[in-house]
Amino acid sequence: MAKKKKKTFRPKARLPKGMRDVESAEISAMSSMLETIRECYHLYGFEALETPVFEYSDALGKSLPDQDRPNAGVFSFEDEDSQWLSLRYDLTAPLARYVAQHYDALPKPFRRYQTGYVWRNEKAGPGRYRQFRQFDADSVGVPGVAADAELCMLASHTIEKLGIGRGQYVMRVNNRKILDGVLEMIGIDPKGEEDLEMRMTILRSIDKLDRLGIVGVEALLGEGRKDDSGAYTKGAGLPIEKIAKIIAFVGAGADERTAVLENFRTLVSSSVTGMEGVVELEEMDSLFVASGFGTDRIVFDPSIVRGLDYYTGPVFEAELTFEVKDEKGQPIRFGSVGGGGRYDGLIAKFKGIEVPATGFSIGVSRLYTALNALGKFSGGSGYGPVIVMVMDKDRLGDYQKMVGRLREAGIRSELYLGGSGIRAQMKYADKRKAVCVVIQGSDEQSRGEVMLKDLIEGMQKSEEIVDNKSWREGRPAQFAVAEAELVEAVRSVLARYGDS
RNA sequence: GCCGCUGUAGCUCAGCCGGUUAGAGCGCCUGAUUGUGGAUCAGGAGGUCCCCUGUUCGAACCAGGGCAGUGGUACCA
Known part of the structure; x- marks a missing residue:
C-alpha cells in the first residue's frame, strides 16, 4: 500500500464528443x-x-422531453421550478x-x-x-x-x-x-x-x-x-x-x-x-x-x-x-x-x-x-504582434514605454511578459509568428538606439548558412536605429510583408 | 441504435511464432551559444502498451467482457 503513489484526482483534459475548440x-x-x-x-x-x-422545451415544439429519453435529439435540463429547458x-x-x-x-x-x-x-x-x-x-x-x-x-x-x-x-x-x-x-x-x-x-x-x-x-x-x-x-x-x-x-x-x-x-x-x-x-x-x-x-x-x-x-x-x-x-x-x-x-x-x-x-x-x-481563407497575413524583448528586468518601465509608443501608432505589439531569457524570448516570438522583435540591451541603450530584428528575413538567411559560428555571430537581419525612430523603423519592417 | 475496423510516448506509427530492459520519426526540454528563433551536433524528459477478467512459467501480443475512437448505416424536429 505504502508503495503506491497517492492518487490525486485529476480531471481528464478532453472535449465532449462532437465539440471543438476554435482557434x-x-x-x-x-x-x-x-x-x-x-x-x-x-x-x-x-x-x-x-x-x-435555450428555451422552455415545449416552446421548441417537440413533445419532449419524455420520461424515458429526456435528451433524445436535444440537450435538456430541468430548471429549479422543475420546468424543462432545452438548448x-x-x-x-x-x-x-x-x-x-x-x-x-x-x-x-x-x-x-x-x-x-x-x-x-x-x-x-x-x-x-x-x-x-x-x-x-x-x-x-x-x-x-x-x-x-x-x-x-x-x-x-x-x-x-x-x-x-x-x-x-x-x-x-x-x-x-x-x-x-x-x-x-x-x-x-x-x-x-x-x-x-x-x-x-x-x-x-x-x-x-x-x-x-x-x-x-x-x-x-x-x-x-x-x-x-x-x-x-x-x-x-x-x-x-x-x-x-x-x-x-x-x-x-x-x-x-x-x-x-x-x-x-x-x-x-x-x-x-x-x-x-x-x-x-x-x-x-x-x-x-x-x-x-x-x-x-x-x-x-x-x-x-x-x-x-x-x-x-x-x-x-x-x-x-x-x-x-x-x-x-x-x-x-x-x-x-x-x-x-x-x-x-x-x-x-x-x-x-x-x-x-x-x-x-x-x-x-x-x-x-x-x-x-477551396482555399478561400488563405489571404489573411497570420502574422503575430511585434515583440519587445526584456533584456534587463530592471528596465521594464522603459520597455513598456516602447510598447506604448508602438500601440499608439496602431502597431500590434506586446512586451514579453514571461520570465525567461533572451533565447526563450526569441523562440516565443518565433512561435507567435512575429514579423519583428525590438531589442534594447545596455549596449544599445548607451548609444540611444534600439535593435530591430526581422524574423522573416532571418529565417530566409538561415537557410543559406551552414556554419554555426557565422550564423551565430553574423546576427543576420538585424539593424540598429535611433530610439526616437522606433515607430517608423518597425513600420517599415512590417511594410515589407504587407502587415501594417 | 445496428454492422465493421482500430486502440502502443504530445503527434504519426513500428513491434516477428507469446520470451523478460517496449522502439522510431516528428515535437518538447537542456547544452554547444552567461545578448538572439529557424540549420547542425550532443544529451534529456516523457508509457497503467485503453480497462477488467481469464489462459500461460511468462501477455502489448491469445480468449471473454467492457470502454473509447473511427468508417458505413439508421435517426436528424
Whole structure:
C-alpha cells in the first residue's frame, strides 16, 4: 500500500464528443464570413434578431422531453421550478416563439435574420458536430411563394458572395404539396395520423436518392435494403405498382425547370394538393426567370424532401457540387450546406391562428469547411504582434514605454511578459509568428538606439548558412536605429510583408 | 441504435511464432551559444502498451467482457 503513489484526482483534459475548440485563424476567417452573410441578408431588408440559447422545451415544439429519453435529439435540463429547458436545435422554433409572443407589435410581414450556435444531441462524425452555427433568414406573414422565391435567390446571391462560383453549387427546389400529391395517388393520407409512419418512411426513402440511387430507393420502398456494412434497413413494404409510381416521380427530374414542371403535372394531375404545389413552383419559376436566375443556379428536384415535420410548401436546399480532396487524397463531398422551406403551421402552434412563413438556413460551420478547402481563407497575413524583448528586468518601465509608443501608432505589439531569457524570448516570438522583435540591451541603450530584428528575413538567411559560428555571430537581419525612430523603423519592417 | 475496423510516448506509427530492459520519426526540454528563433551536433524528459477478467512459467501480443475512437448505416424536429 505504502508503495503506491497517492492518487490525486485529476480531471481528464478532453472535449465532449462532437465539440471543438476554435482557434485564432478560424475565428477571424469565420467572422469575415459571417459579416458577408450578414451584409447580404441586411441588403435584402431583413432585420437582426437574437434570442437566448435555450428555451422552455415545449416552446421548441417537440413533445419532449419524455420520461424515458429526456435528451433524445436535444440537450435538456430541468430548471429549479422543475420546468424543462432545452438548448435550441435550430433558429426557427425560437423565431416562432418570438413572433407569437410579440405578434401584435411586429410589422407584418416580419423579416428577420439571426445567427448563432445550435445544439443537437446526435452521433457526431467528420464535419458533423453537436454544436454548430446556423445563419437564418425568415419571412413571416407572407402567404405567397414570392417570399420563397426571394429566399432561394438570396441564398444563391449569398453563396456567390462568399466566393463559391456559379456552377460550384446549386439550389434545389421542390414542394411538399407535390410530395403530398404523390402520396395521395398511392392511397396514403398525407395529413392524418394513421399513415404517419408509412409517410415518413416513404419520404425518407425519396430523400436518399442522391446517395443510394434509384435502386436503393426502390429497395427501401419495398422489402428493405442491406448496405455494404451488412446493416439492414427495413423497407416500407409497398406493392410493386405503388413503388413504380413513386419511382416515376423520383425520376421526374430534368435539366430545365419547365420540363420538370411538365412531368410533375402529369404525375399528380389527379391530386388537388399536388396541382396546387405545381402551380406554386410555376410561379416561382417565372420569378426566377424575371430575375435572370437560370438552371445554373436554381433547379427543381423531386427528391428534395427536407425535415419531415413542419414544412408545408416549397422546400429548398443549397448543395455544393464540387469535390475536394482531403490530406489523404480522399474526395470529400460537402453536399447540402443550407436549406429551408415554408412552414405555414408552426406559429399557429402558439397563436392558434395560421401565420404563413418561410425561411432559409445556412449551415455555416459546414460551409466554412468547404470554403476553407477551396482555399478561400488563405489571404489573411497570420502574422503575430511585434515583440519587445526584456533584456534587463530592471528596465521594464522603459520597455513598456516602447510598447506604448508602438500601440499608439496602431502597431500590434506586446512586451514579453514571461520570465525567461533572451533565447526563450526569441523562440516565443518565433512561435507567435512575429514579423519583428525590438531589442534594447545596455549596449544599445548607451548609444540611444534600439535593435530591430526581422524574423522573416532571418529565417530566409538561415537557410543559406551552414556554419554555426557565422550564423551565430553574423546576427543576420538585424539593424540598429535611433530610439526616437522606433515607430517608423518597425513600420517599415512590417511594410515589407504587407502587415501594417 | 445496428454492422465493421482500430486502440502502443504530445503527434504519426513500428513491434516477428507469446520470451523478460517496449522502439522510431516528428515535437518538447537542456547544452554547444552567461545578448538572439529557424540549420547542425550532443544529451534529456516523457508509457497503467485503453480497462477488467481469464489462459500461460511468462501477455502489448491469445480468449471473454467492457470502454473509447473511427468508417458505413439508421435517426436528424
